[in-house]
Amino acid sequence: xxxxxxxxxxxxxxxxxxxxxxxxxxxxxxxxxxxxxxxxxxxxxxxxxxxxxxxxxxxxxxxxxxxxxxxxxxxxxxxxxxxxxxxxxxxxxxxxxxxxxxxxxxxxxxxxxxxxxxxxxxxxxxxxxxxxxxxxxxxxxxxxxxxxxxxxxxxxxxxxxxxxxxxxxxxxxxxxxxxxxxxxxxxxxxxxxxxxxxxxxxxxxxxxxxxxxxxxxxxxxxxxxxxxxxxxxxxxxxxxxxxxxxxxxxxxxxxxxxxxxxxxxxxxxxxxxxxxxxxxxxxxxxxxxxxxxxxxxxxxxxxxxxxxxxxxxxxxxxxxxxxxxxxxxxxxxxxxxxxxxxxxxxxxxxxx
Numbered sequence: 001x002x003x004x005x006x007x008x009x010x011x012x013x014x015x016x017x018x019x020x021x022x023x024x025x026x027x028x029x030x031x032x033x034x035x036x037x038x039x040x041x042x043x044x045x046x047x048x049x050x051x052x053x054x055x056x057x058x059x060x061x062x063x064x065x066x067x068x069x070x071x072x073x074x075x076x077x078x079x080x081x082x083x084x085x086x087x088x089x090x091x092x093x094x095x096x097x098x099x100x101x102x103x104x105x106x107x108x109x110x111x112x113x114x115x116x117x118x119x120x121x122x123x124x125x126x127x128x129x130x131x132x133x134x135x136x137x138x139x140x141x142x143x144x145x146x147x148x149x150x151x152x153x154x155x156x157x158x159x160x161x162x163x164x165x166x167x168x169x170x171x172x173x174x175x176x177x178x179x180x181x182x183x184x185x186x187x188x189x190x191x192x193x194x195x196x197x198x199x200x201x202x203x204x205x206x207x208x209x210x211x212x213x214x215x216x217x218x219x220x221x222x223x224x225x226x227x228x229x230x231x232x233x234x235x236x237x238x239x240x241x242x243x244x245x246x247x248x249x250x251x252x253x254x255x256x257x258x259x260x261x262x263x264x265x266x267x268x269x270x271x272x273x274x275x276x277x278x279x280x281x282x283x284x285x286x287x288x289x290x291x292x293x294x295x296x297x298x299x300x301x302x303x304x305x306x307x308x309x310x311x312x313x314x315x316x317x318x319x320x321x322x323x324x325x326x327x328x329x330x331x332x333x334x335x336x337x338x339x340x341x342x343x344x345x346x347x348x349x350x351x352x
Contacts, residue, residue: 011023011024012057016193017185017189018050018182018185018189018190018193019050019054021181021182021184022047022050022051022054022181022182023054023058024181025139025169025170025179025180025181026051026054026058026137027058029136029137029177029179030059030060032135032136032137033061033062033063033132033133033137034060034061034062034063034136034139035062035063035065035128035131035136035137035138035139036062036063036065036091036138036139037065037067037128037138037140038064038082038085038086039066039067039078039082039202039204040066040078040081040082040085040201040202041141041201041202041203041204042190042191042201043141043142043143043146043182043187043190044140044141045194045199045200046141046182046190046193046194046199047139047140047141047181047182048089048091049197049199050193051139052089052091062091062092063091063092063093063094064085064086064091064092064093064094065094065095065096065128065131065132065138066079066083066093066094066096067095067098067124067127068095068096068097068098069098070097070098071206072204072205078202078204079095081200081202082095083095094131096127098123098124125173125174125176126174128176129173129174129175129176132176132177134175134176134177136177137177137178137179138176138177138178139178139179139180139181140178140180141180141182141190142167142180142183143182143183143187143189143190144182144183144184144186144187144233144234144237145186145218145222145233146183146187147166147167147183147233147236147237147240148222148232148236148237149214149217149218149222150166150240151166151237151239151240152217152221152222152236153213153214153217154166156213160294160304161243161246161247161250162243162247162250162294164239164240164243165240165241165244165246165247166240166243167180168180168183168244169181169183169184174301184237186233250291250295251295253288253291254288254291254292254294254295254296257284257288257291257292258274258276258292258295258296260280261277261280261281261283261284262274262275262276262277263276263277263340263341263342272343272344273300273333273345273346274300274343274344275341275342275343276292276341276342277340277342278317278337278340278341278342279340281342282314282317282318286314289314290307290310290311290314293305293310293314296344300333300344302330302331302332302333303330303331305328305330309328310328313326313328313335317337317342320337325337325338329347330344332347333345333346333347334347
């Protein structure tokens with residue numbers, strides 16, 4: 001019966017709001033290993049202790065994952081604190097020193113932006129992907145205010161509709177299943193919950209440095225918006241959901257257009273990642289044509305081409321004469337033409 005506690009799909013009525021939010025988010029994964037991204041800050045501390053309060057009731061298997069960025073003289077002490085909390089709760093603990101990854105300073109970020117923070121996020125999630133099995137799940141403490149900040153940041157970067165969808169409550173990143181139970185919960189709710197429980201949290205002073213764009217939005221912009229529109233975070237969160245719905249529709253249209261333009265009898269025996277008729281794809285409107293290319297790259301797990309490069313490649317396709325062969329490199333693959341076929345083929349692997 002719903003709410004009675006006898007049906008594991010429904011949270012017991014005596015749970016508080018945060019416990020119910022986490023219960024609803026993780027019940028589909030209760031038989032898997034639940035990995036918790038734990039920094040020791042307010043958000044991840046609330047997440048950890050809420051999940052810990054449900055562990056025996058739901059029969060959960062937990063593990064804490066901590067990334068030591070090494071950016072502060074207290075970083076090592078913070079890692080020790082997180083390990084100590086894990087021992088107190090009897091939860092397995094694994095940590096990773098960001099600077100131990102030799103690619104950190106040189107590796108181009110997969111995610112939006114090119115800052116040190118973006119590179120750090122890239123390395124963090126690559127480590128999470130390495131230690132979290134594909135059938136398991138990673139939980140993060142991202143909340144409604146984080147979502148509002150992310151949307152504003154991406155607006156200022158001129159992101160696409162897909163980028164403006166910001167964070168999803170559930171998302172798969174390079175095979176890593178990420179769940180964010182607090183994405184509709186204001187940060188103030190987490191702060192009060194942690195305070196009421198008397199839990200110790202770590203305070204990273206870099207969070208107060210307005211030289212970082214996210215901190216500038218958090219301290220200078222969002223509070224001012226809230227003086228005029230008190231529901232700013234909720235409004236921006238709702239907008240992100242609408243952008244997500246729009247992106248789903250764009251993907252559906254792109255899949256239909258791709259199928260309609262598929263080259264049915266390619267005269268090439270090379271392995272490829274898809275092939276379409278040049279005549280067919282150039283018959284689409286410019287907006288749908290750009291949409292198909294982005295969709296094609298994404299389903300092949302390739303980084304989306306820049307707007308400038310994509311428009312130039314389309315111009316070359318439209319003006320190509322006999323004997324010309326336009327191409328566009330896309331990470332580990334390249335678009336190539338042959339007769340009326342446009343192929344996406346893997347780049348040759350160089351042998352040492």
